[in-house]
Amino acid sequence: MISFKNVCKRFPDGFNALKNIDFTIEKGEMVFVTGHSGAGKSTLLKLIAAIERSTTGSIIISGQNINQLKRSAVPFLRRNIGFIFQDQKVLFDRTVFDNVLLPLQIGGFERKSTSSRIRAALDKVGLLEKEKAFPIALSGGERQRLCIARAVVHRPVILIADEPTGNLDMDYARDIMSMFTSFHQVGVTVLIATHDATILENTTHRILALDHGKLLA
């Protein structure tokens, strides 16, 4: 489902953030990406959603080489992917409902199905009762659940989360992780970047460890 072959990422300033990365993630697998701050975790995740482009190598997502993808085809790739950003990107001037609506509007989804899709996504993360609230009135854990609802509202086959438990205490973090596990259990391919030792120590899932842009064996 996701395959990296000899992938390198060099930023325009000459910094090599990823060096000869090779791995394959099977459909329905749940995988963690770990490594020190600056190891290249976010860069790796962004390559999968074509938010960044690799410098060399090939990245195959669902049989498609995304290095050869034209800009106009990127929205179609993203229809298959839900992305939870490290910095959340919540819009504070919109309600919970309207935050979740946004990706459907951008993705050009049919209007008549949007309300039911949004409510189903909010229900999955336990935020249905807060649909009219503004993000400022949510706790940290609830705000992260809002980000998850927004990432899954278009029912992606791949879910990517960048440090989803970063600022949360242990109970909230456990709660968020169990949501990812339930998406994995219904067949979604889940990829999570984290350096949360508690999560990594207790997982049975595969861990890809990065060190200064290299994947450790």
Ligand SMILES: Nc1ncnc2c1ncn2[C@@H]1O[C@H](COP(=O)(O)OP(=O)(O)OP(=O)(O)O)[C@@H](O)[C@H]1O
């Ligand atoms: N646009 C950019 N231009 C130049 N360097 C960049 C750019 N984006 C990231 N980097 C550098 O690439 C390296 C990897 O960054 P990345 O954000 O992928 O690390 P990370 O492992 O996710 O770190 P953290 O855990 O702190 O989020 C860092 O040294 C970072 O400064």
